[in-house]
């Protein structure tokens with residue numbers, strides 16, 4: 001990428017014209033209605049007609065769904081979350097014209113099973129809130145501490161590609177914030193490259209990340225100078241929408257990946273892992289297993305960033321804490337050389 005400026009202006013349409021696709025999901029990752037199911041079964045549709053009557057979720061139904069969600073995604077839903085789960089799944093019931101959670105359970109799980117609907121169900125229950133440069137001190141630490149330290153320990157001529165992984169990337173704001181930070185960093189360091197793996201359980205989030213189109217509200221948290229260099233502005237009918245420049249989109253590989261997967265195929269060993277605001281929904285045992293897998297997939301001397309409400313305290317692990325919510329895999333005495341897993 002060298003010193004070539006990445007700035008582009010004007011029309012963001014072009015290849016595949018993402019803005020011709022339905023717009024209602026752009027930036028609406030938190031568009032989740034948390035009203036209790038019981039209430040919604042009795043209201044009238046705002047545009048006339050009435051809602052399909054849906055029977056309230058029983059405790060037994062809640063247990064069946066929450067057990068599956070825990071086993072499949074690691075997400076723990078205590079009984080107090082019953083109304084929230086019912087509300088989130090209600091959209092699927094309405095879309096399918098079903099009137100009870102028992103019918104929906106059957107629809108998803110009756111042999112041979114329904115993988116497509118299972119994916120949609122998981123999409124409905126995950127919380128995808130995210131933003132560009134969320135917890136900005138992490139990006140500052142990456143730029144000023146982590147990257148210089150990683151490079152200092154590199155043997156000359158080896159490891160000229162820094163590999164980053166956004167684990168639980170949601171709709172792409174986190175991996176693109178990393179890409180923007182990295183692009184600005186390497187613009188002063190000829191020969192240095194980077195690649196980013198962005199993974200999430202939710203197929204919808206992965207698709208949004210690949211489109212890389214965001215509304216004005218979202219783009220506002222990208223620092224002005226970086227926005228000028230790495231974000232394209234829509235014009236005409238696309239006014240108010242923004243897209244990450246192709247040079248950065250090419251460096252971010254999106255992939256659907258369940259962090260519960262025992263094999264957790266990341267392809268390469270990683271130098272930097274951002275796994276933020278994901279484990280907050282996992283129980284201790286699931287967290288323990290996940291951090292062991294992340295540790296194994298990090299190069300020696302590599303860094304792990306977690307969310308501000310998260311901690312590795314009480315988890316048996318070999319990470320060294322280097323700053324609040326930032327951890328490091330101890331460096332081996334020999335220089336770090338990336339290799340395939």
Ligand SMILES: C[S@@+](CC[C@H](N)C(=O)[O-])C[C@H]1O[C@@H](n2cnc3c(N)ncnc32)[C@H](O)[C@@H]1O
Nearest residue numbers: 073126128129130168170200201258259276277
């Ligand atoms: C709250 S968002 C956090 C996004 C971003 N990391 C951030 O901090 O802004 C959590 C993301 O983790 C994903 N997630 C939850 N459980 C997962 C799992 N078992 N495997 C992969 N991703 C998961 C969700 O789909 C969601 O997009």
